[in-house]
Amino acid sequence: MxxxxxxxxxxxxxxxxxxxxxxxxxxxxxxxxxxxxxxxxxxxxxxxxFSVGNMYLGRVKKLMPGLNACFVDVGYEKDAFLHYLDLGPQFNSLQKYVKQTLSDRKKLNPITKATILPDIEKEGTISNTLKVGQEIVVQIVKEPISTKGPRLTAEISFAGRYLVLIPFNDKVSVSQKIKSSEERARLKQLLQSIKPKNFGVIVRTVAEGKRVAELDGELKVLLKHWEESITKVQKATKFPTLVYEETSxxxxxxxxxxxxxxxxxxxxxxxxxxxxxxxxxxxxxxxxxxxxxxxxxxxxxxxxxxTKQIKSSFGKTISYKSGAYLIIEHTEALHVVDVNSGNRAKGTNSQEGNALEVNLGAADEIARQLRLRDMGGIIVIDFIDMNEAENRQKLYERMCANMQLDRAKHNILPLSKFGLMQITRQRVRPAMDVNTSEICPACFGKGTIKPSILFTDSLENKIDYLVNKLKVKKFTLHIHPYITAYVNQGFISLKHKWQIKYGFGIKIIPNQKLAFLEYKFYDSNGEEIDMQEEIEIK
The missing domain is CATH 3.30.420.60 (eRF1 domain 2)
Structure with missing residues (x-):
């Protein structure tokens, strides 16, 4: 078992x-x-x-009774769209509080003392709720697309990692993805005891198992966002005004x-x-x-x-230790990983022991690859066959241990009779796809280049052009580490000769991101100087 x-x-x-x-x-x-x-x-x-989450003190520009909506000026080229159903049940309470805040510029009435009005009617109309020229606090929920302005909501919220804070709600809701009824009850009771009056809270899935100190700390951050936002509303002298900007x-x-x-x-x-x-x-x-x-x-x-790990960790074939390697393929339905021992020198005398060692190393690398590439859905792994049940159990436990650090939800099945392990994994973010292949910077894919021995002469021509014609005295040259080693070698190195001839404002930096004969120039402010076109055209 x-x-x-x-x-x-x-x-x-x-x-x-x-x-x-x-x-x-x-x-x-x-x-x-x-x-x-x-x-x-x-x-x-x-x-x-990115403007989703930004909050504005805007002004109603036009009512559209036929659509039961209105257009609000929040500073965009196209006015933003606000539907009646997006006003939120507590719109009357929020609007009354905003009106009081704008009327008294000296004293800010705390929300905990605000009066909660009845919810707005579900079948109500925009014409009976808003009027042209009225100032309202709104939040962007959809970016402007093409000729359309942003989409708005008046049910404002402040999102954190564990919690979402909603003013004038006064309810605590827990994510349905938290299945444990005991944990849901714990979180609900906890938040009800620490949240201030007239604030609602949505507890996100990642809050499962978190301590009170962590949740209380984030709640204080979100409350501070609210206080800063309403203070900006109070001090607003023009409309529209950005009162809260989503984090960088x-x-x-x-x-x-x-x-x-x-x-x-x-x-x-x-x-x-x-x-x-x-x-x-x-x-x-x-x-x-x-x-x-x-x-x-x-x-x-x-x-x-x-940089080196990025270049070695993406691609179809991944080497991990002692000559062993993985082949990772992505199909329409699933990800397939094949484990190969390659030309690995055997570390043990038996084939079974060798297979176990290769498989355990593969389990470490595969767990890392799942997180690094964010491989979601079904993952099927073809390990090297092992005959002993004890060794198959060790491999299964090793994979379970490695996957403990993975934030994404996942399920792992034991090895089948064919040596296959199946994993299902939730995708946390869009899949990371890094192209590790490099286009030759010398020939740009044509297949022929100038004599490579003349590369440093070409670099010196560019330095001469930069210093004597463009009058740039201080700059940094980024080149491949191998070329850097060549430029720096010797008692009187090539780098030293360049500095004597063109000034000591020249700095040479090895950059692993660059291809072998690739180079980049940067000025003293870190801005790239495009020298490629200048020399090629000349």
Whole structure:
């Protein structure tokens, strides 16, 4: 019989976790390391405009009785759309409180003393509820698309990792995905005892099993968001006014990943560093010192060995130890993983022992790959066949232990007669797809290049053009680590010759992200200088 013993699931070694945040002009990415091994990677573009969750003090521009809706000016090119059904049951209570707040600019009446009015009629009309020119507090629930403006709601809420705070609701709801009736009752009773009057709370699925201190800490953060928002409403002198802005993209990404047990959070941008530090100060003030500003010259991912792990961890074939490797295929219905011993030198005398060792190593790597790639749905793993039931049990327990660190819901079945293990796993976020192949920067895929021995001569021509024609005296040249080693070798290195000839404002940085003959120039502000076109056209 197969079972996952709770005693055997406890790891013998302590897992140390670190977050590394790489802030680039076009994107922000966050890497989660466990014992220096990359297990999760998230990235998002910085140029994307996200307004969902933003709250405005807007003004009704036009009523549409036929649609039972209205258009509200919240500062967009196209007025935002608000339907009667999106006003929320407590709209009258919120509107009365907002009106009182706007009428008294000196004293802010606390919401706990506010009067709760009856819910609005379900079959009511927009014309009887709102009028043109009326100021209302609204929140964006859908981004503007094409020629349409944003979609709004007047049932405002503040979302955290564990809780969602809803003013004027006064109810506690628990996620239906929490199946345990005892846990649901515990969470409901807990939140009812700590939440202030006239506030409703939705308890999210990830709050399952959390201690009162964690939930109370986040509730205080959300209450502070409300206080800051209503203060901005009170001080508003123009309409529309942005009174609450959803957390920055970095903090939003961090919100789902953050755990107070992290040892370090390294960030290579000062502004983002301050944002994250403020966030950690609010939710875990005793752990503020873990947030650190990275000031090294090497790219932050190179410094922590992340770039190399990214390049080796994505793709069809994954090597993991002593010549053994995995082949990962994705079909329409499922993910398939094949375990191969390869040209691995046998560590034991028996075939059974060797198979067990390869399979245990594969279980470690597969658990990591599931999190790293966020492989969802059905995963079928073809392990190397083992005859002994005891060894199959060891493999099953090893996989169970490894998957304990996975935040996504999952189920693991024991090995079948054919040596197959089946896993179902919930997808936490969109699948991470990293292309590790590189287009040759010298030939751009044409197949022929200039003599590679002349590459450093070509670099010197670009440096000469940059210094003497563009008059840029201070800059950084990023090149492949192998080329860096060549440029730095010798008593009087090529780098030293360049500095004597063109000035000591030249810095050479090895960058693992770059292909072999690829290069990039950056000015003193960290902005890339596009030298490729200048030289190629000349």
């Amino acid at each position: 197969f079972y996952c013993s709770s005693l055997k699931l406890i790891k013998k070694h302590i897992v140390t976790s670190e977050l590394v945040v790489d802030v680039q002009p076009k994107e922000i990415s966050i890497a989660l390391l466990e014992n220096k091994s990359l297990v999760e990677l998230q990235s998002e573009g910085r140029n994307l405009s 993209r970095t903090v939003a990404l961090l919100r789902d990943l953050f755990n107070p047990s992290y040892e370090n959070i390294y960030i290579n941008d000062k502004d983002v560093f301050e944002e994250v530090k403020d966030y950690v100060t609010l939710i875990a003030p005793e752990r503020t010192e873990i947030v650190k500003l990275y000031k090294g010259q090497l790219p932050i991912y190179d410094n922590f060995g992340i």
